[in-house]
Amino acid sequence: MTGKRILVCLTGASGAIYGVKLIQTLSQRGHEVQLIVSKWGHETLSHETGLSVEDLKKYAEVVYDETDLTAGPASGSYHLDAMAIVPCSMKTLAGIANGYADNLVGRAADCALKERRPLVIVPRETPLNLIHIRNMERVTEAGAILLPASPAFWHKPENIDQLVDSIVDRIIPHLGLSRTEIEWTGDI
Numbered sequence: 001m002t003g004k005r006i007l008v009c010l011t012g013a014s015g016a017i018y019g020v021k022l023i024q025t026l027s028q029r030g031h032e033v034q035l036i037v038s039k040w041g042h043e044t045l046s047h048e049t050g051l052s053v054e055d056l057k058k059y060a061e062v063v064y065d066e067t068d069l070t071a072g073p074a075s076g077s078y079h080l081d082a083m084a085i086v087p088c089s090m091k092t093l094a095g096i097a098n099g100y101a102d103n104l105v106g107r108a109a110d111c112a113l114k115e116r117r118p119l120v121i122v123p124r125e126t127p128l129n130l131i132h133i134r135n136m137e138r139v140t141e142a143g144a145i146l147l148p149a150s151p152a153f154w155h156k157p158e159n160i161d162q163l164v165d166s167i168v169d170r171i172i173p174h175l176g177l178s179r180t181e182i183e184w185t186g187d188i
């Protein structure tokens with residue numbers, strides 16, 4: 001399979017590990033990862049995983065600053081195969097739902113939607129208020145795939161890694177890539 005060019009964004013919601021696992025998996029499978037980590041994404045990444053963006057550079061072809069609206073992904077004509085926002089804060093979700101593209105994450109998502117490219121949004125908040133729900137409805141109507149980080153338990157995960165993998169495994173096919181397999185044991 002030829003590698004695809006995937007833009008992955010980590011924003012300031014809990015669950016940075018999902019984004020880290022996604023970029024590791026994509027890179028290991030020979031895809032070109034382009035990365036944006038928002039200012040609050042830096043905070044949650046470091047707080048939750050002890051990692052910095054510097055540590056993620058080995059998985060990414062390029063790391064953009066969220067303020068750089070001159071970067072390629074700010075243009076719809078820039079070639080990207082798909083985009084994922086993992087995890088996605090309610091603030092970034094609100095921006096996308098309302099076409100308010102004030103940083104590179106929001107602008108790139110705006111472009112993905114207008115160019116009809118796969119856009120996977122992994123929101124993280126609980127409980128949800130009506131504004132969150134309406135914003136989720138709006139991005140879904142606009143063509144995004146909303147994929148909440150709700151890990152499965154049917155495969156009897158033995159550790160957090162396996163829980164995280166169950167979400168990464170669901171994201172990958174929605175980016176237009178062939179999926180990983182979690183072994184179905186048959187006993188529930």
Ligand SMILES: Cc1cc2nc3c(=O)[nH]c(=O)nc-3n(C[C@H](O)[C@H](O)[C@H](O)COP(=O)(O)O)c2cc1C
Nearest residue numbers: 011012013014038040041044089090091092124125
């Ligand atoms: C430790 C920490 C955890 C947070 N968790 C969440 C969360 O799970 N969901 C969310 O919507 N916002 C969360 N926030 C708030 C966002 O970081 C904040 O709304 C920020 O403005 C998001 O900006 P961004 O989307 O540009 O990264 C959290 C903030 C911190 C510091």
